[in-house]
Amino acid sequence: MQEQIIRKLFLGFIKIHILHHAKKEPFFGSWMIEELQGHGYDMSPGTLYPILHKMESKGLLEIEEKNVEGKIRKYYKITNQGIEVLEEAKRKAFELFKEIKD
Amino acid sequence: MQEQIIRKLFLGFIKIHILHHAKKEPFFGSWMIEELQGHGYDMSPGTLYPILHKMESKGLLEIEEKNVEGKIRKYYKITNQGIEVLEEAKRKAFELFKEIKD
């Protein structure tokens, strides 16, 4: 199956996953790459990090730098606006699911 | 809520809707615009038509021209490959839904 098409189809799914995890608890970039792989989404750092930056600059996520074993990691957590977007995404995802299931 | 982000989040949803409807029965472009509006997705022709062309050139949809009241309409119906992609989308949508619900 053409990967080109599939990826684009699911980019929104991936971003919703990101918001969802960011709401559960703060995460850092390379953890998210592995998490997404567990869901069958292969994502290179060159794709993920710009997405995180964008979501942060748009106010959906915010960064908290933590010092972990001497190394600085950037943890992303969800903002109030991010929560709103996630809620809207849930509604839309539910509606989509209702329509296409069977 | 920022429309820029929201739109991108849901573009995949929209394409899945398109595949779903194309499987139920052939549709034509401007009908789909209204259908999507019914789901809360505003989509201009300048966005939809290139997407239909792309999905057709990638083999997810195929075109059948019908003469309706003297005018030619292009009806899109799903292909076998399109069905495969739709099935994959259903699986992924279900998985997403399971994870983010409640």
Add this chain to the structure above:
DNA sequence: TTTTTGATATCGCATCCCGATATTATAAAG
């Protein structure tokens, strides 16, 4: 003939995706 309407097509700019590559910092190896 002119205007309107419905459907489809295209243009241009800004944005975005993503593989490849680079950067930074610490730990481990020699």
Add this chain to the structure above:
DNA sequence: CTTTATAATATCGGGATGCGATATCAAAAA
């Protein structure tokens, strides 16, 4: 104490994509 390895994050180039605005095209209505 250099060198190498490893983990995490950042950036670059270019090709694709989204989308508002605008155009085309054909038939019906005025």
